[in-house]
Amino acid sequence: MALTDDSGFRATTFVVIDFETTTPSGHPPQPIEVAALALRLHDGAWTETGRSTCLIRPPAFAPVTPADTAQTGLTAEQLANAPTPAQALGALDRRLTPGTPYLLVAQHAATEANVIHHQAERCPTLARTNLIDTIPLAKHLVPGLPNYKLDTLMAHFGIPHPPDRHRAPADVDVTAQLFLHLIAAADRDPRLDSLAALFKTAGRTAKANQPVQAGLFDA
Template sequence: MNLSPPRLAQDQEFTKTHFVVIDFEGTTPTGHSPEPIEVAALGLRHAPGRGPVPHGFAFASFISPPAHAPLTPSDTAQTGIATADLSGAPPARIVLRQLDEALPEEPVLLVAHHAPVEANILYAYRTACPRLARTRIVDTRLLAKHLLPGLPSYSLDALLAHHQIAQPTHRHRAMDDVRVTAELFHRLLTAAARPRTITSLADLVRVATRAPRAAQPIQLELS
């Protein structure tokens, strides 16, 4: 009798899930929450023998920030995004509605590195992107902490170096960061598959996601 645990690639819930890697670049105005100035998303699907690979969905757009969160010289220095890039760009509510409507069919899980950043932006714009705001995000930072305990840092740059993934040409541009996060996600799942640490989508959700605030029930106060 074979009592070895199942493989992640044998889990039907995992193999039929669309993973959408997402990243925002933004401004951080004093006294306010971050506001997005660029978003990118890339779809992944499991391919037999290859794991999650890009699969027919990509989205990228500049976003015009609100007046209280203008692009600053330090933002430009970090991202390379200039004021001219944002001239004429739509506001976040328009861009995120477009992305929400373009998402692949269910089931979908988002993927991001240090997901609270993305989760907070999606929650802030939840009326424009209700589906995105209610979708769980697989956090590659949490996944790495589960699989690789004891590393000195779990920043994206540190994990890219650990896995010998080349830095993208334009680090801190949304699509470049999405592509290396997708590669990191692939490497982490490969690492999880060898000792069969994670054997199902349910395992992945349990160790590397948190329930989105937009999906939580509203608590009504009794007067």
């Protein structure tokens, strides 16, 4: 059976997500932009079921630096009147429909998982959503590349390089294209014949869903 014939896969909405962040000393990365693109396989064709993008005003301890601006093009002036993290991530969280099976999709999903985990109070549903990482999936399906950076994978699959690369909306679009290329390749791989097999190969359990270990000295 092909992956896209699996009932669990067909029932899942895949939400490609990307954050741009600042990285303040002594604190975890703080989001300054988020974009998300929801995809669902329906009658053999992929359908976009939702899209969201939002600038985010960082807290005072995490100002936009010249290095951040050089990377993303975003400036402190652009973000000065943007929604707060609570507003932006709360709005994104409310777009997730209760009872719908979701998986987040990200390039190097540990980055997105870490941002979401540290913002979990503002986006509790998002924080409980597990992830698919395109890097281990690409390593499984396309062995032998010199590296598995997004630009390398884009070149391998012939995905055009957007002029605003390193902005969240552009990176979500190219990551979504990469994901669809990888799923097409996975459909030809007999080892990836179910959603469970896909998650075993490339899944990442959200920190909110991981078991809590008792403290070493708990009574």
